[in-house]
Amino acid sequence: MKLLDIYAKMQDDIQYIERKLEGSVRTEEAELNDASLHLLKAGGKRIRPIFVLLSGRFGRYDIERLSHVAVALELIHMATLVHDDVIDDAATRRGQPTVKAKWDERIAMYTGDYILGKALDVAANLERPDIHRILSKAMVQMVIGEMEQFRLFYRLDQSVRDYLLRIRRKTALLIAVSCQLGALAAGVSVPLSHRLYKFGYNAGMAFQIRDDILDLTGTEKQLGKPPGSDMRQGNITLPVLCAMRDARVREAVEAATRGTTPDEDALKQALKLVRKSPGIREADELSHRYIDKAIGALNELPDIPAKKDFVAIAKFIADRSH
Amino acid sequence: MKLLDIYAKMQDDIQYIERKLEGSVRTEEAELNDASLHLLKAGGKRIRPIFVLLSGRFGRYDIERLSHVAVALELIHMATLVHDDVIDDAATRRGQPTVKAKWDERIAMYTGDYILGKALDVAANLERPDIHRILSKAMVQMVIGEMEQFRLFYRLDQSVRDYLLRIRRKTALLIAVSCQLGALAAGVSVPLSHRLYKFGYNAGMAFQIRDDILDLTGTEKQLGKPPGSDMRQGNITLPVLCAMRDARVREAVEAATRGTTPDEDALKQALKLVRKSPGIREADELSHRYIDKAIGALNELPDIPAKKDFVAIAKFIADRSH
Numbered sequence: 001m002k003l004l005d006i007y008a009k010m011q012d013d014i015q016y017i018e019r020k021l022e023g024s025v026r027t028e029e030a031e032l033n034d035a036s037l038h039l040l041k042a043g044g045k046r047i048r049p050i051f052v053l054l055s056g057r058f059g060r061y062d063i064e065r066l067s068h069v070a071v072a073l074e075l076i077h078m079a080t081l082v083h084d085d086v087i088d089d090a091a092t093r094r095g096q097p098t099v100k101a102k103w104d105e106r107i108a109m110y111t112g113d114y115i116l117g118k119a120l121d122v123a124a125n126l127e128r129p130d131i132h133r134i135l136s137k138a139m140v141q142m143v144i145g146e147m148e149q150f151r152l153f154y155r156l157d158q159s160v161r162d163y164l165l166r167i168r169r170k171t172a173l174l175i176a177v178s179c180q181l182g183a184l185a186a187g188v189s190v191p192l193s194h195r196l197y198k199f200g201y202n203a204g205m206a207f208q209i210r211d212d213i214l215d216l217t218g219t220e221k222q223l224g225k226p227p228g229s230d231m232r233q234g235n236i237t238l239p240v241l242c243a244m245r246d247a248r249v250r251e252a253v254e255a256a257t258r259g260t261t262p263d264e265d266a267l268k269q270a271l272k273l274v275r276k277s278p279g280i281r282e283a284d285e286l287s288h289r290y291i292d293k294a295i296g297a298l299n300e301l302p303d304i305p306a307k308k309d310f311v312a313i314a315k316f317i318a319d320r321s322h
Numbered sequence: 323m324k325l326l327d328i329y330a331k332m333q334d335d336i337q338y339i340e341r342k343l344e345g346s347v348r349t350e351e352a353e354l355n356d357a358s359l360h361l362l363k364a365g366g367k368r369i370r371p372i373f374v375l376l377s378g379r380f381g382r383y384d385i386e387r388l389s390h391v392a393v394a395l396e397l398i399h400m401a402t403l404v405h406d407d408v409i410d411d412a413a414t415r416r417g418q419p420t421v422k423a424k425w426d427e428r429i430a431m432y433t434g435d436y437i438l439g440k441a442l443d444v445a446a447n448l449e450r451p452d453i454h455r456i457l458s459k460a461m462v463q464m465v466i467g468e469m470e471q472f473r474l475f476y477r478l479d480q481s482v483r484d485y486l487l488r489i490r491r492k493t494a495l496l497i498a499v500s501c502q503l504g505a506l507a508a509g510v511s512v513p514l515s516h517r518l519y520k521f522g523y524n525a526g527m528a529f530q531i532r533d534d535i536l537d538l539t540g541t542e543k544q545l546g547k548p549p550g551s552d553m554r555q556g557n558i559t560l561p562v563l564c565a566m567r568d569a570r571v572r573e574a575v576e577a578a579t580r581g582t583t584p585d586e587d588a589l590k591q592a593l594k595l596v597r598k599s600p601g602i603r604e605a606d607e608l609s610h611r612y613i614d615k616a617i618g619a620l621n622e623l624p625d626i627p628a629k630k631d632f633v634a635i636a637k638f639i640a641d642r643s644h
Contacts, residue, residue: 120458127451136442
């Protein structure tokens with residue numbers, strides 16, 4: 001089954017979540033309202049809601065209950081994006097101006113806080129202390145992941161392990177929790193919800209590695225932002241870490257990440273060398289290993305259509321070009 | 323009973339909360355750890371924890387359960403302070419450098435997010451959906467209050483009603499919720515917890531009005547920051563709104579808040595005129611009316627020592643000079 005078929009099959013429920021997302025952030029405070037809707041309308045892949053819904057298929061599927069989890073998780077994800085944009089000084093995301101660029105820093109800050117508050121407000125509909133506990137712990141880990149990312153900016157001496165720990169907190173954890181909470185909200189047993197967590201975790205690792213590869217190899221049109229954005233910011237990702245085992249590439253990356261205002265020529269040269277290096281392939285292989293692990297985690301789960309959908313999505317993640 | 327006596331009587335429990343606060347934010351991520359502890363050690367009046375504890379006296383007082391509410395509320399309050407400092411560009415708060423000044427904007431942003439995540443993590447210890455719902459709604463209203471404050475910066479045409487609505491969301495609500503949740507966590511009935519909410523709400527309004535008066539009349543030593551900070555930022559508070567009914571004062575305030583870089587001479591002149599105006603007294607009278615309402619809200623509550631303590635604190639709030 002192709003990815004588009006999965007989306008088509010889930011269309012009604014995805015649209016239901018979309019309406020709930022929009023409804024959840026509406027407020028009479030005009031700027032918070034507009035900035036939040038701007039963020040929502042800029043789209044996104046909605047991986048977290050989709051993972052929530054599919055995980056819910058392993059239990060008593062109740063779209064209303066699942067929507068609380070899906071909306072809360074997508075809002076938490078969006079809140080972190082808008083706060084990241086304040087710090088990153090990014091002008092565009094997904095081809096749209098960022099809240100900071102379109103409004104200002106202050107509005108970006110409070111829009112993030114507001115969306116986070118709304119996320120918790122939606123989650124409060126679920127009278128499940130276990131879900132609240134998992135959510136708050138994931139939020140804390142995500143922030144620590146963001147801090148780690150910044151601490152390691154421009155650090156060419158970081159290890160692959162540093163990178164993996166960081167994307168684990170920054171990305172994989174919230175995707176893992178999407179599966180876990182979708183399952184728990186549908187009354188799936190704790191052990192099976194943990195299998196789904198494992199699936200989400202490994203799929204999330206693969207997703208972020210693929211994202212980091214695409215940032216190097218994609219076009220501006222595919223990415224919605226200029227390629228090489230990570231290196232431009234000093235964010236040293238897995239393909240670059242692998243590529244730097246070649247001294248010539250390492251020197252080029254050093255030149256490109258020296259000082260905080262990037263030298264565009266040095267950056268272009270470094271990007272070119274990384275793209276041609278085995279680093280891309282090595283990162284790609286690791287991404288596929290995570291996908292294999294993700295699919296392996298599904299083994300003990302019943303053979304329902306959602307399982308096949310998860311497999312198809314996992315395969316897509318590792319090979320996607322956008 | 324004097325305020326110091328109340329603090330002395332509660333000392334063991336306040337110190338217990340203090341240790342819990344410190345423990346709650348500890349992390350291996352060095353910068354988040356240091357910035358969070360810096361914030362905590364800078365102190366503060368701990369009004370929210372104290373109101374939680376006193377409200378808990380109207381039910382089954384269990385310091386462990388109450389500490390979850392007290393710590394969560396104080397952390398939410400701290401998270402909003404550190405985010406405000408990012409926007410306000412403040413160099414000091416409570417006589418200490420702000421996180422933004424001592425570290426940077428990025429760390430202030432993520433420290434706020436981190437502390438907020440930890441607040442929810444602590445609140446998750448209470449398996450009480452009603453408490454989660456009240457907390458998340460209060461958070462949303464606080465952010466809306468912050469946005470309103472900024473929207474009305476430099477707006478001399480705002481009404482007293484605008485001001486009151488704003489401080490209600492920005493300050494009074496979280497203090498009201500401190501009383502309400504302290505009561506609910508101690509098993510107090512919903513109607514009585516609502517009386518305590520009313521007490522907290524009115525005491526919170528009085529507290530903020532008094533704070534806004536002190537910002538005009540206090541010394542740098544008393545305030546831990548230069549007097550007139552609100553006006554310097556374009557934050558038009560109640561005493562200034564009242565004082566501006568005099569055209570001469572209004573002109574001086576206009577001159578002091580023209581452009582975003584304040585003219586120090588104009589500011590001094592405006593401060594001087596506001597201080598001498600009846601605006602201070604009028605604001606003070608309103609603050610006292612809120613205190614009377616706060617004390618009135620306690621009427622139907624049983625005559626336990628905590629009630630007398632609340633009355634003493636309320637009286638202190640309206641007359642405090644720091």
